[in-house]
Amino acid sequence: MDADTAIGGPxxxxxxxxxxxxxxxxxxxxxxxxxxxxxxxxKPVYRFLRIKFQKSNEDAKDLTQGxxxxxxxxxxxxxxxxxxxxxxxxxxxxxxxxxxNEYAGENRQKRGGGVEFESVDEFEIATExxxxxxxxxxxxxxxxxxxxxxxxxxxxxxxxxxxxxxxDYDLGDRDxxxxxxxxxxxxxxxTTVTNYLAWARRTLRTFITERxxxxxxxxxxxxxxxxxxxx
Amino acid sequence: xEVSDSTxxxxxxxxxxxxxxxxxxxxxxxxxxxxxxxxxxxxDPDLDRRVALKVLEVPISGEAQLIARLEHPGIVPIFETGxxxxxxxxxxxxxxxxxxxxxxxAEDHTLTERLRVIRRISEAVAFAHSRGVIHRDLKPQNVMVxxxxxxxxxxxxxxxIAGTAGFRAPEPVLDQLSDIYSLGALLxxxxxxxxxxALAAVVKKAISADPDGRYSSVSAVLGDIDRFEQGQxxxxxxxxxxxxxxxxxxxxxxxxxxxxAYTLVKLxxxxxxxx
Numbered sequence: 156m157d158a159d160t161a162i163g164g165p166x167x168x169x170x171x172x173x174x175x176x177x178x179x180x181x182x183x184x185x186x187x188x189x190x191x192x193x194x195x196x197x198k199p200v201y202r203f204l205r206i207k208f209q210k211s212n213e214d215a216k217d218l219t220q221g222x223x224x225x226x227x228x229x230x231x232x233x234x235x236x237x238x239x240x241x242x243x244x245x246x247x248x249x250x251x252x253x254x255x256n257e258y259a260g261e262n263r264q265k266r267g268g269g270v271e272f273e274s275v276d277e278f279e280i281a282t283e284x285x286x287x288x289x290x291x292x293x294x295x296x297x298x299x300x301x302x303x304x305x306x307x308x309x310x311x312x313x314x315x316x317x318x319x320x321x322x323d324y325d326l327g328d329r330d331x332x333x334x335x336x337x338x339x340x341x342x343x344x345x346t347t348v349t350n351y352l353a354w355a356r357r358t359l360r361t362f363i364t365e366r367x368x369x370x371x372x373x374x375x376x377x378x379x380x381x382x383x384x385x386x
Numbered sequence: 387x388e389v390s391d392s393t394x395x396x397x398x399x400x401x402x403x404x405x406x407x408x409x410x411x412x413x414x415x416x417x418x419x420x421x422x423x424x425x426x427x428x429x430d431p432d433l434d435r436r437v438a439l440k441v442l443e444v445p446i447s448g449e450a451q452l453i454a455r456l457e458h459p460g461i462v463p464i465f466e467t468g469x470x471x472x473x474x475x476x477x478x479x480x481x482x483x484x485x486x487x488x489x490x491x492a493e494d495h496t497l498t499e500r501l502r503v504i505r506r507i508s509e510a511v512a513f514a515h516s517r518g519v520i521h522r523d524l525k526p527q528n529v530m531v532x533x534x535x536x537x538x539x540x541x542x543x544x545x546x547i548a549g550t551a552g553f554r555a556p557e558p559v560l561d562q563l564s565d566i567y568s569l570g571a572l573l574x575x576x577x578x579x580x581x582x583x584a585l586a587a588v589v590k591k592a593i594s595a596d597p598d599g600r601y602s603s604v605s606a607v608l609g610d611i612d613r614f615e616q617g618q619x620x621x622x623x624x625x626x627x628x629x630x631x632x633x634x635x636x637x638x639x640x641x642x643x644x645x646x647a648y649t650l651v652k653l654x655x656x657x658x659x660x661x
Contacts, residue, residue, distance in 0.1 A: 295389050298397055302387040325400060328392050357405040357471050359397070364473070385402045 188232060191369040192246070193223050194300055199292040200250050207285035208254050222253045237372035241379065247289055294384060301362035302326075305355065308362075320348055321355035404441045405471050411439055411478060418527075423474075427481060430465075437465060438481040440541070441474050452519055453542040460510030462530075462540045482538050488526035491575050499535075500576045501611060506537035508569055508611070512604035514542065515562050522560050524568030525553040526575060556595055562604075563597040569607060570600070584614050587623035 197219060205215040225231075226249075235245050283291065309318035324337055334352075338345040364381065371377045389397070404426065406413055411428040414436070418425040423442040430437055454464040466478040485493070490503070507529055511521060521528075521542055528541045554560075555567035570592025577585055588610045594600045601607045601622075610620040617637035619625055625633070635642060 294398075295394055298394055299387050299389045302389065306387065325396060326387075326389075326393055328390055331396075352400075353405050353407060356400050356403075357407070360401045360405075361473075363401065385398060 188369070189223065189226060191366075192226075195296055195366060195370050196246060196293065197223070198296045199289045200246075202292045203247065203250060203285050203289040204254055206288055207251070208258065218254055218257060221257065222250055225253065235372070237376055241376055242371055243290075243293065243380070247286070297363060297366055297384070298359075300366055301359055304362040304366070305359050308358065317351040317355055320351040324348075324352060325356070404439075404474065404476070406439075407471050409468060409470070409476075409478075411437065413439070428478070430478070436481045437478045438462075440477045440479070441470065442476065452517070456514055456517060456519060456542065458510055458513045460506050460537055460539055461514065461542070462538045479540070480538075482530045482532065482540070484530045484532035484536070484538075486527055487529035487531060487572065488575065490531045491526070497578060497582075498615075500578070501615060502535075503531060503537055504569070504573050504576055505608060505611060507539055507572060508604050508608050510537075510539045511565055511569060512608065515565070515604060520560060520562055521565050521568070523554070524565055524572060526572065529572070555597070557597060561597075563600050563602075566600050566604060566607060567593050567597075569604065573607075582614070583629070584620045584623050584625065585611075588614070588620055591622040 200222060201215050201219045204210050204218050205212070208215075208218075210218060231249070235242060239245075240248070305321075306318060309315055320337070320341060320343075323341075324331060332340070334348055335345050338348045341348070363384075364377070367380050367384075368377055371380055402424070403413060403416075404424075406428070410430055410432055412431060414427040414429055416424055417427050417438070423440055426439045426441065428437050428439040429435075454467060457463070462479050462482055464477050464479045467475065468478075469475055487503075491500075507524075511524070514521065519542060521539070523541060524539070528539060530538045530540065532538065553568050553571045555564035557564060570589050573585070573592065574589045577589070581589075588607065592600055592607055601610075606621075610622055613620050617633060619630070619633070
């Protein structure tokens with residue numbers, strides 16, 4: 156497993172008590188707030204650095220680690236002004252500045268020697284801009300974390316069957332069968348299948364909202380992010 | 387959990403479709419999408435009728451109950467407001483069939499017909515103002531013209547996050563004068579080119595950047611539109627003398643023709659007797 160997936164790792168708690176990013180930071184919970192940010196943004200930042208700065212896999216991981224490590228030391232949350240930009244934009248700009256500074260430092264150390272970029276793998280050559288890739292990876296990671304939340308919640312509350320139906324129907328990449336075929340496959344009434352799916356989708360949306368709440372400055376930015384997500 | 391591109395797309399779709407558990411409605415399909423939310427066609431099985439269900443990403447303002455009590459032929463009736471299990475708010479309202487005002491404006495209609503439509507919109511807004519309700523987001527997307535010419539104004543009292551450029555008044559806090567600005571912008575959209583100068587003046591006054599420079603009420607806008615249609619001078623325009631004469635001639639064409647004919651007959655008789 157790549158180091159990035161381990162670092163961004165799943166959260167095992169029902170996140171209904173999550174507070175907004177600024178509330179957490181204002182309460183002196185900078186590390187807790189940062190945990191939420193890292194869980195959601197580690198992969199988007201890593202992908203962004205790889206594509207924007209053409210960093211190798213290991214260099215991009217180191218830079219990403221370095222960025223989040225320095226975020227706590229540099230009063231990262233206190234400098235965030237929701238009136239100027241969304242937290243996502245603020246974070247991406249901060250990453251860019253951090254990477255540019257690191258690049259300049261690297262150059263100084265080499266006393267003018269040319270920096271050799273390692274070539275990225277063929278599959279890493281994105282057709283989208285680094286910024287668009289950052290957005291797409293953010294969206295993917297948000298769903299990924301919310302799915303982990305949903306799975307854990309189902310396991311803790313004895314709802315394995317609804318999750319199994321949801322996993323079989325909504326998470327598979329193959330062509331989807333009809334609800335009646337799904338009902339026959341699992342030996343359940345069709346209404347039970349549709350009820351399970353409706354419940355799982357609704358709960359997934361709740362977890363997504365809670366993840367967003369923990370990484371936005373308040374209700375206004377939360378609604379704006381939700382609007383962008385489902386645009 | 388890893389999520390592929392196709393799964394992500396599918397999840398975005400299924401989490402967007404509203405879960406109507408706890409409501410009386412069954413979702414049918416998405417019929418429209420805007421900055422504030424998504425509109426779905428839904429069915430009310432209890433009453434066996436179709437409704438439009440607007441699911442909002444922003445909270446419904448405190449005026450919702452007041453709006454729901456607005457009963458006017460030009461205002462789309464709201465049957466119910468509520469909250470979905472995921473916390474989003476919704477309106478259930480009459481499902482209107484017809485064309486949106488921007489599409490209607492692009493179609494071939496006479497000036498008289500276009501003015502009839504703006505009059506119906508203005509009457510609905512004037513009625514709402516008399517009940518203390520401000521629309522806040524009057525724009526072509528919120529007006530429907532039905533197949534029998536009926537006009538409906540929708541989405542009352544829900545202020546858009548960003549507003550719609552060209553239709554939202556510039557002032558930060560919206561009031562009745564802001565609705566007058568939007569009405570002026572709708573009138574401008576509806577008017578043909580070249581626009582009669584008197585109506586251009588009505589538009590100019592209604593969309594004045596300074597709220598104090600606008601009409602003081604919707605009734606005042608309607609008054610000027612009435613005056614234009616009756617061939618009278620509009621209050622928004624101090625017309626030149628030549629235009630006043632032209633308007634007089636246009637209003638009194640029959641009388642002028644009779645006078646001319648009478649004069650001609652008299653002249654003919656005069657010369658006939660002399661020679």
